[in-house]
Amino acid sequence: MKKIILGLVFLCSSIFAGQVNIAVAANVSYAINELIAEFNKTNPDTKIQVTLGSSGKLTAQIKNGAPFNIFMAANMKFPESLYEDKIAITKPVVYAQGALAMLSSKELDYSKGINLIKEDSISKIAIANPKTAPYGTAAVEAIKNANLEEATKDKFVYAESISQTVTYATTAADIGFIAKSSLYDEKLSKYKENVNWASVDPTLYTPIKQGIVIINNAVDNAEVKAFYDFILGEKAKKIFVDYGYIVK
Known part of the structure; x- marks a missing residue:
């Protein structure tokens, strides 16, 4: 034995x-x-x-x-x-x-910065679950620091991870807060800066x-x-x- x-x-x-x-x-x-x-x-x-x-x-x-x-x-x-x-x-x-970015499959006016998400044309905002995903935590922090929490509180669609947030941002939602690193994936190369995506002001969230x-x-x-x-x-x-x- x-x-x-x-x-x-x-x-x-x-x-x-x-x-x-x-x-x-x-x-x-x-x-x-x-x-x-x-x-x-x-x-x-x-x-x-x-x-x-x-x-x-x-x-x-x-x-x-x-x-x-x-x-x-x-x-x-x-x-x-x-x-x-x-x-x-x-x-x-x-x-x-890492860094945060906003992404949409639509062409949006990113000159408005993060204030874009309070527009009536934005009804669904994808973010990663802030309880388990640090990029979700950073997104919530940025939204709060921009004083947009009240204006957007009913718009959130929560994803399990930041990679799922990318999927939501380009399908089920109007825009999403993603990891900027996601944009370097070949599948996302068709999305253009200041047309489909823009970086989030880094002063709005903890590094x-x-x-x-x-x-x-x-x-x-x-x-x-x-x-x-x-x-x-x-x-x-x-x-x-x-x-x-x-x-x-």
Whole structure:
């Protein structure tokens, strides 16, 4: 029986050898494939398994034992909570800073800035759930700081993640607050700045500092550390910049 058990343990170890499981905030979905491709140029034997979602939901999954090795969140709050609970073994650090944009499939007058959303022609505004998605939180903050909360309170359509917000913004809603990085996806290349989209005034919301941590199940895992170091390195920074992020 011992030999059988040992054999099963070895088999399971072999199946997962060379695989790094990462939980990734939905706004990074547009850049993650290029990041992985660049990493695999020097680490060809390491398979990166990606799970995308809102940072709040991914945090809950990690706290419930989901087998992620790295968490790339859309803000610092969620990875900080993992570190405080001793679920993460590295202190959260910023890997990129995101920005908000407004997007519509329609041609709109973006010279009005965020005040555009109070127009009668805008009846549905898509935002990510502010309870679980940091970009949704930032959108709500921007709307409040622009004193538009009362004028728009009945217009909101909530999405589960920022990537779903993009879908809503171009289908079910008149406009949506999205991650600016989304606009670098080829599928959205037909939408033009100041015609279909515009950046949201960054003074209206707290800077979206996105944090990364290594989860405690990956202690002493060299491949996990290699990918973590890559994300904080110069090659990854260049990719993030290419997708509209700010890096320092």
